[in-house]
Amino acid sequence: MRKILIPLLLGLLVVTACGPRLPATLTVMTHDSFAVSEEVIRSFEEENNVKVTFLASGDTGTALNKAILSKDAPLADVFYGVDNTFLSRALDADLFEPYRSPLLKDIPAEFQLDPQFRALPVDYGDVCINYDKAYFAEHNLPVPQSLEDLTRPEYRGLLVVENPATSSPGLAFLLATIAHFGDPGYLDFWRALRENGVVVVNDWETAYYTNFSGSSGRGPQPMVVSYGSSPPAEVIFAEQPLEDAPTASLVGPGMCFRQIEFVGILKGTKNRDIARKFVDFMLSVRFQEDMPLQMFVFPVNPNAKLPEAFVRYAQIPEKPATLDPALIAANREKWIQAWMETVLR
Amino acid sequence: MLEIVHIRKTYEGQPLLEDVSFTVARGETVCLLGPSGSGKSTLLRIIAGLEEAERGQVFWEGEDITAVSPHRRRMGMVFQDYALFPHLNVAENVAFGLRMQGWSPQDQQTRVREVLELVRLTGFEARRVTDLSGGEQQRVALARALAPRPHVLMLDEPLGALDRALREELLEELRRILRASDVAAIYVTHDQEEAAAIADRILVLHRGRIVRDGTPFEVWNSPGSLWVAQFLGVGNILFGECHPGSGSSVLKTALGEFPLSCPHCHPKGTRVGAILRPSAAEEHPEGEIRARVTDILFQREHFRVSLENGLYVFLSRAPRVGETVSLRLKAPLECLGI
Amino acid sequence: MKDKRFFVAAALPLPRKTGFLLLLPAGLFLTIFYLYPLARILSSALDARLLLQQATWNTVGRTLGFTVYQAALSTFLTLAIGLPLSLLFARYEFRGKSLWRAMMTVPFMLPTVVVAAGFNAFLGERGWVNLTLMRLLDLQKAPIPFTGTLIAILVAHVFYNTILVVRILAHTLEHLDPRLEQAARVLGADDWQTFWQVTFPLLRPSLLAATSLVFLFDFTSFGVILLLGGPKFATLEVEIYVQGMHLLHLPLAALLSVVQLLCTAAQAWLYSRLLNRVITPFSPRPAAANIRPARRWREKLFLVGMLSLVVVLFLFPMVSVPVRSVVRMEAARGERGQVHYGLTADYYRELFVNRLSSLFYVPPLEAARNSLLYGLATVFLSLILGFPAATALARGNRWARGPDILFLLPLGTSAVTMGLGFLLAFRRAVTSPWLVPLAHTLIALPLVVRTLQPAIASIPPRLQEAAQVLGASPWRAWRTVEWPILRRAVLAAATFAFTVSLGEFGATLLLARPEYPTLPVAIYRFLSQPGGLNYGQAMAMTTILMAFTTGGILLIERLRSPAGGEF
Numbered sequence A: 001m002r003k004i005l006i007p008l009l010l011g012l013l014v015v016t017a018c019g020p021r022l023p024a025t026l027t028v029m030t031h032d033s034f035a036v037s038e039e040v041i042r043s044f045e046e047e048n049n050v051k052v053t054f055l056a057s058g059d060t061g062t063a064l065n066k067a068i069l070s071k072d073a074p075l076a077d078v079f080y081g082v083d084n085t086f087l088s089r090a091l092d093a094d095l096f097e098p099y100r101s102p103l104l105k106d107i108p109a110e111f112q113l114d115p116q117f118r119a120l121p122v123d124y125g126d127v128c129i130n131y132d133k134a135y136f137a138e139h140n141l142p143v144p145q146s147l148e149d150l151t152r153p154e155y156r157g158l159l160v161v162e163n164p165a166t167s168s169p170g171l172a173f174l175l176a177t178i179a180h181f182g183d184p185g186y187l188d189f190w191r192a193l194r195e196n197g198v199v200v201v202n203d204w205e206t207a208y209y210t211n212f213s214g215s216s217g218r219g220p221q222p223m224v225v226s227y228g229s230s231p232p233a234e235v236i237f238a239e240q241p242l243e244d245a246p247t248a249s250l251v252g253p254g255m256c257f258r259q260i261e262f263v264g265i266l267k268g269t270k271n272r273d274i275a276r277k278f279v280d281f282m283l284s285v286r287f288q289e290d291m292p293l294q295m296f297v298f299p300v301n302p303n304a305k306l307p308e309a310f311v312r313y314a315q316i317p318e319k320p321a322t323l324d325p326a327l328i329a330a331n332r333e334k335w336i337q338a339w340m341e342t343v344l345r
Numbered sequence B: 001m002l003e004i005v006h007i008r009k010t011y012e013g014q015p016l017l018e019d020v021s022f023t024v025a026r027g028e029t030v031c032l033l034g035p036s037g038s039g040k041s042t043l044l045r046i047i048a049g050l051e052e053a054e055r056g057q058v059f060w061e062g063e064d065i066t067a068v069s070p071h072r073r074r075m076g077m078v079f080q081d082y083a084l085f086p087h088l089n090v091a092e093n094v095a096f097g098l099r100m101q102g103w104s105p106q107d108q109q110t111r112v113r114e115v116l117e118l119v120r121l122t123g124f125e126a127r128r129v130t131d132l133s134g135g136e137q138q139r140v141a142l143a144r145a146l147a148p149r150p151h152v153l154m155l156d157e158p159l160g161a162l163d164r165a166l167r168e169e170l171l172e173e174l175r176r177i178l179r180a181s182d183v184a185a186i187y188v189t190h191d192q193e194e195a196a197a198i199a200d201r202i203l204v205l206h207r208g209r210i211v212r213d214g215t216p217f218e219v220w221n222s223p224g225s226l227w228v229a230q231f232l233g234v235g236n237i238l239f240g241e242c243h244p245g246s247g248s249s250v251l252k253t254a255l256g257e258f259p260l261s262c263p264h265c266h267p268k269g270t271r272v273g274a275i276l277r278p279s280a281a282e283e284h285p286e287g288e289i290r291a292r293v294t295d296i297l298f299q300r301e302h303f304r305v306s307l308e309n310g311l312y313v314f315l316s317r318a319p320r321v322g323e324t325v326s327l328r329l330k331a332p333l334e335c336l337g338i
Numbered sequence C: 001m002k003d004k005r006f007f008v009a010a011a012l013p014l015p016r017k018t019g020f021l022l023l024l025p026a027g028l029f030l031t032i033f034y035l036y037p038l039a040r041i042l043s044s045a046l047d048a049r050l051l052l053q054q055a056t057w058n059t060v061g062r063t064l065g066f067t068v069y070q071a072a073l074s075t076f077l078t079l080a081i082g083l084p085l086s087l088l089f090a091r092y093e094f095r096g097k098s099l100w101r102a103m104m105t106v107p108f109m110l111p112t113v114v115v116a117a118g119f120n121a122f123l124g125e126r127g128w129v130n131l132t133l134m135r136l137l138d139l140q141k142a143p144i145p146f147t148g149t150l151i152a153i154l155v156a157h158v159f160y161n162t163i164l165v166v167r168i169l170a171h172t173l174e175h176l177d178p179r180l181e182q183a184a185r186v187l188g189a190d191d192w193q194t195f196w197q198v199t200f201p202l203l204r205p206s207l208l209a210a211t212s213l214v215f216l217f218d219f220t221s222f223g224v225i226l227l228l229g230g231p232k233f234a235t236l237e238v239e240i241y242v243q244g245m246h247l248l249h250l251p252l253a254a255l256l257s258v259v260q261l262l263c264t265a266a267q268a269w270l271y272s273r274l275l276n277r278v279i280t281p282f283s284p285r286p287a288a289a290n291i292r293p294a295r296r297w298r299e300k301l302f303l304v305g306m307l308s309l310v311v312v313l314f315l316f317p318m319v320s321v322p323v324r325s326v327v328r329m330e331a332a333r334g335e336r337g338q339v340h341y342g343l344t345a346d347y348y349r350e351l352f353v354n355r356l357s358s359l360f361y362v363p364p365l366e367a368a369r370n371s372l373l374y375g376l377a378t379v380f381l382s383l384i385l386g387f388p389a390a391t392a393l394a395r396g397n398r399w400a401r402g403p404d405i406l407f408l409l410p411l412g413t414s415a416v417t418m419g420l421g422f423l424l425a426f427r428r429a430v431t432s433p434w435l436v437p438l439a440h441t442l443i444a445l446p447l448v449v450r451t452l453q454p455a456i457a458s459i460p461p462r463l464q465e466a467a468q469v470l471g472a473s474p475w476r477a478w479r480t481v482e483w484p485i486l487r488r489a490v491l492a493a494a495t496f497a498f499t500v501s502l503g504e505f506g507a508t509l510l511l512a513r514p515e516y517p518t519l520p521v522a523i524y525r526f527l528s529q530p531g532g533l534n535y536g537q538a539m540a541m542t543t544i545l546m547a548f549t550t551g552g553i554l555l556i557e558r559l560r561s562p563a564g565g566e567f
Helices: A002-016 A038-047 A060-069 A088-094 A101-107 A134-140 A168-181 A183-195 A205-210 A230-236 A272-283 A285-295 A310-315 A325-343 B040-048 B091-100 B104-119 B134-146 B164-181 B192-198 B214-222 B226-232 C005-011 C018-043 C048-052 C054-091 C097-109 C112-124 C128-137 C150-172 C178-186 C189-219 C223-229 C236-246 C251-278 C298-327 C345-351 C364-395 C399-411 C415-431 C435-457 C463-470 C475-504 C521-528 C532-560
Strands: A023-032 A051-056 A078-083 A120-133 A157-164 A199-201 A223-227 A245-248 A259-267 B001-012 B014-024 B029-033 B056-061 B073-077 B152-156 B184-189 B201-206 B207-214 B234-241 B249-253 B258-262 B268-276 B279-281 B289-299 B301-306 B313-314 B324-329 B333-337
Touching: A002 B226, A023 A060, A038 A051, A038 A134, A038 A272, A038 A285, A060 A088, A060 C236, A078 A088, A078 A272, A078 B207, A088 A259, A088 A325, A101 A272, A101 B192, A120 A134, A120 A285, A157 A168, A157 B164, A157 B301, A168 A183, A168 A205, A168 A223, A168 A259, A168 A325, A183 A325, A183 C018, A199 A205, A205 A223, A205 B301, A205 C112, A223 A245, A223 B207, A230 A310, A230 C415, A245 C475, A259 C251, A272 A285, A272 B201, A285 C150, A310 C128, A325 B152, B001 B040, B001 B234, B014 B207, B029 B040, B029 B152, B040 B073, B040 B152, B040 B184, B040 C178, B040 C223, B056 C435, B073 B134, B073 B301, B073 C178, B091 B134, B091 C189, B104 B164, B134 B164, B134 B184, B164 B192, B164 C251, B192 B214, B201 B226, B201 C128, B201 C251, B207 B226, B214 C435, B226 B234, B226 C298, B234 B258, B249 B333, B249 C364, B258 B268, B258 B324, B279 B313, B301 B324, C018 C251, C018 C364, C018 C399, C018 C415, C048 C251, C054 C097, C054 C150, C054 C189, C054 C236, C054 C251, C097 C150, C097 C298, C097 C475, C097 C532, C112 C128, C112 C150, C112 C223, C112 C298, C112 C532, C150 C189, C150 C223, C150 C298, C150 C475, C189 C251, C189 C399, C189 C435, C189 C463, C223 C236, C236 C251, C236 C415, C251 C415, C298 C345, C298 C532, C345 C532, C364 C399, C364 C521, C364 C532, C399 C435, C415 C435, C435 C475, C475 C532, C521 C532
Parallel strands: A023 A051, A023 A078, A157 A199, A157 A223, B029 B184, B029 B201, B073 B152, B152 B184, B258 B333
Antiparallel strands: A078 A259, A120 A223, A120 A245, A120 A259, B001 B014, B001 B056, B201 B207, B234 B249, B234 B268, B249 B258, B268 B333, B279 B324, B289 B301, B289 B324, B301 B313
């Protein structure tokens, strides 16, 4: 048995050590939520005679951590998926090499947060409160118009939010309140929210599918922190064709937080040319038009046409909240700690 | 007195015990003798309350204990492979039953010393039971069963796993111990010698029925049926036609005609079996049986001589193998009926 | 397994050298795939300056306290329920026994997201228990709080881990000499006394093994705490994830990992110390001798009671998943607000359609095949490494103590930490699909060793000597004497390895390439986007996973049933 085993183990090692490293391969490291149409990627592969491999690396934070840890010998050529809440961290870690894509000229300046062009914006999405339209109609309840409204007694126990320490939309919503109320004013708001019976869960899946009454889970809360793109998703993934979205977003001023996702070329890539082409491709209309239905995000390229469901059912807030990524990086831990002290303990 | 009344038990539709009744008096040792599968162990387990009979009752001193659960019956049981508790030492094993009956620690200690002395294991108190020899384990099992002074002691093939010399030694001791403890004992075995050595009374069990009940002497001397005679190995069994005569009957067999003593009356020509005891033949020049010797075995007080016609006899002299011997019967064959 | 010398050695106490050689493959495996990556990540992330900060110790103290507290409570409850259930499975014959057992094994490999959804459908604020009570008692609010309470954590832990107790204890109970208990009964012990004075002491080694494993699983609990416990509770494992992956505070995450590791090692050390004290040799008996139908009314009551408990605790939380996978409740949603229910096969049909022609679409059959292949590879690897190791540990003397602890450590190592360690240690190779079964083996190996070890130790050396004296060659002696005894244990070990792999323990551990998605990966993909269809498809995929695993377990049960030379 030993005689077989040792060569076997060695064999495995050799196999694992060799890995999939063919000459014309572009490797893209992303988070688990990344998605794209097969046909779109195939066309890029054909045009550039390259094979694109994706590495799904966990949620946003995990993927970023993995990229930072493997910085000295990068696993991929391109990293997609760092958002504005993590951006400073990625830039401080010196992950990316600068690339000023010619396509950037079309993209609105509000999305271009890195003046040195290391991280290039690809898409954005607004973290907003979704509400169950049927519930509000049935109970003759007016929809909250502002964050302050949420602390009013008629909305007692109707909102479920995610823990910012474990969830990306949770953090985004916390940042929205910080942008709106300032530090430490946001804590007073959360204290009031807590007294008004806000429900906190750890992850978006639980909040949306278990607690939210507007989803198929039919939970107890008619308001949930989710995305502005969730209502169109409800229509597209409806079991039977729907006339109207069953949910909608609250898009009052300062109620939503805008998440922008970036792509960057990892330092140390040996496929710089192809990597640049791929970044260009991600900013191009072809890819940008594919994104909404695959990932339920909005394209940053204004030339990309939105799918009909998005036009009809997604509300884009006029004044979404934003915060300087450097400020977020500096205060993230402090804000979250203070939030936990206020809301959980 | 223990009374077993009309016990019936089936296993997967097959009758295992059928209408079994017997009694055991205090101080009496009754041996349940039968081949494996005859239902002896099941009968023991029914008496102990470990299994339920479909019909019948068990009485102790006139009181019906059929529905009493095993731990309230005050019976002792020695299992075939002892079933000593491996996590307890010798003294703890022996004291187990005492502890269950709520004896005080001092009384327990005294009683444990007493029974260990009885089984000659004084000084073994702290030994681990897993380190003991088979014979020693057997004695611990016996001590454990006797310690709580059971009404009835049941022994299920207690010597089955031991070698012959040890078996004989322990058998003798068992007899001494059983006498000393004045308990009603039921001893289960498939070995006739063992049964004969220990029993006051033997019950032969065959296919779930008691087919013979008597002292070892009675059972041995008049097995009463063909099957019992065969099982006990009391001698050669011959089959033939019974021809009743005025004084004595005659059995016509393939080997010749032999005088037959028959307690029953069979019509002429009935085919019956009869015992030819090996000690009933002696060498005589004008014997009824002449046959060549095929094998000789020395058995201390005589030679066991096998003949080519299938019979065997005990002779005081050793003929040579191949020699032809002439034998005469000292007593008539004993008829066993049909 | 054809090296004869190995099996001769197996029967008798092993000389140190043979033991060393038997431990070598598993030791090598652990060194390369466990110790090395662990050392890499810890050495790069640990920061001594943290030790001087009071805040660090506050976090460590608070988290460790809660982790131990909930693990101790959960373990106690799991044992309290697992022990009588083991008696049930070991002692009584009843209808559909293997189906019952399979049902209790299914939780072990269900993704926590699905389990959380199942429990919520059953006991949650809008679960049917609360809804029924609200209707019956005319209440406005749900009377039973569940989600976000300690109770939810405990119940979910019992749900996941009871099968560990049942598998380990029932095996010992089945092979216990029934005469020992009968002897006690005849000596005047009632049922209760017989159990506590005789059965329980003999069960102690197995009980200890089960306790140790269950405690470890509870101690390192992640998904249950995160999803059912909610934000108020954090175990070390959860805190490591939060600190490392969301607050990007790797040094603290590494420190917490070390704390968790030290606790695991201490626990394993305690286990092997205690085990030596309670172990009692006894000859195993054929299982059939102990098993019979319930006859007395008390036995029947016990049987019915325990099976009802199984239904409530194991079936009810799970049943909502398959039910939901064929029930539509969206038809008239939207402004009208009334929910209409209806049966549908849409979710299953939709599984086979790549609606958005996504590159990451997972065909269900392919996912099932991948899961199966990974599972089989894990079974193969963990048995081939675990069997010689278990033999060495079972027959070894003092020198086996150290490796014994080493084998348990991977269970107590944070998946997050290991994932990063793999990355540092294997660089680009970490994207290889080969690494998946290797990582699963890391978790399966301790279970396999723990299952095999007591079985091997319980074979009296005399048995094999007897067979050899009777003229059996060493190989035949092993084949005819030891194998029939070990068969069950090997199959139990294989079941564990398979379920560990299927459940994707530490799915976050590795970098995944989209080429080889498994069933749990597919389920997570559906749940990560809104929409009734996605939810339904997740339920359908989970139902497939459940059916798949139940089938697998039943197949294994069939293998261990009496037909083929059952011991």
